[in-house]
Amino acid sequence: MIASLRGSVLEALGSTLVVDVQGVGYAVTVTPDHALSVRSGEEVLIHTAMVVREDDMSLFGFPDRERLEVFDLLRGVTGVGPKSAMGVLAALTPEEIASAVTNDEDAVFRRVSGIGPKTAKLIVLSLTGKLIAVRTSAVSRRPAARGADVLIALVGLGYQERAAQAALDTVLAERPEERQTAVLLRAALSALGPQAVR
Template identity: 60%
Template sequence: MISSLRGTVLSASGGTAVLEVGGVGFAVQLTPDHVLSLRIGEEAFIHTSMVVREDSLQLFGFVDREQLDVFELLTGVTGVGPKSAIGVLSVLSPDQIADAVAADDDAPFRKVSGIGPKTAKLIVVSLTGKLVATRRAVPAVASVRTPSSVSDSVLIALVGLGWPEKVAAEALADVVAETDEPLRDTVPALLRLTLSRLGPAAQGAR
């Protein structure tokens, strides 16, 4: 099995790159972002997974071991072939996949070309407990000084009420920046103030 390649990039376009290793050119299928990161004539190191079938032998490449591990988990899901798995990784990072699975949310997977509703749900069910979800701050409220647990709770509540996450996060950030500290430290108070801010724009935001 070929688990990695280090060689000179001969070509890189679409979803495929060719690496020359010891005089042999290896075609490797990659995510579009990975292809764009390569430079023809320069050396590259790629983690690979070799998929062997009766009528073909294909190499799929990854920027790191984490991507490779997620790819192999995805291909273990019924109905998800290697091309669909690389398609998922082209749209979602390993962290985003882990977060979606932890939240029992199959919506991100349904956005991937070739992944239908049933397969998306099966991915979530099959990968549950096999990935580690991460917590990342919402960019729009990254500078908020209020405790993350309070702002996070308010943001979740707003999204649950039907507000788009970006709109809710921006309004929350504005409210926190303009509000005295005591009122920022409790969920009910901060939620009430943010809803007041969102109120006039409700019709246009939905």
């Protein structure tokens, strides 16, 4: 199993990178945006998934572990193969995928080439509750957002992100000067009331 590659880019063509690792060139399928973001001769670290089939062995590469994890989750959905999973990641960021799943918006996936209505619904159903890490990491990358830590905590406790965000928005509006995470968290939990977590 090849989990990652570190080496220099020999070629970046379309959706394929050829990475030289100590004299061995590995062909890696990536998204077009990923291929465009690197240059020949550049040193790269690519997180990879190796897909082995009876008549084929392919490497799929990603700039970070987050995208690799989403790729693996997508491949676990009935009807979604590695190429379709790459198509989803080429069209949507992990945060957009997580948001579509959280908000039950299968139409987002229907806009991806090769994903039909039935598969789009299956993606939402199959990934529900499995993208918490993606959502919380997205929130954590916004350090200036007041209450970001509170939202992470609420999602971690099992509340649906949409309900948690609504409660937090209410608390932030009522307490515009409050900055203490513990105080905001208690208020948000109170606003959420006894509703069941996920």
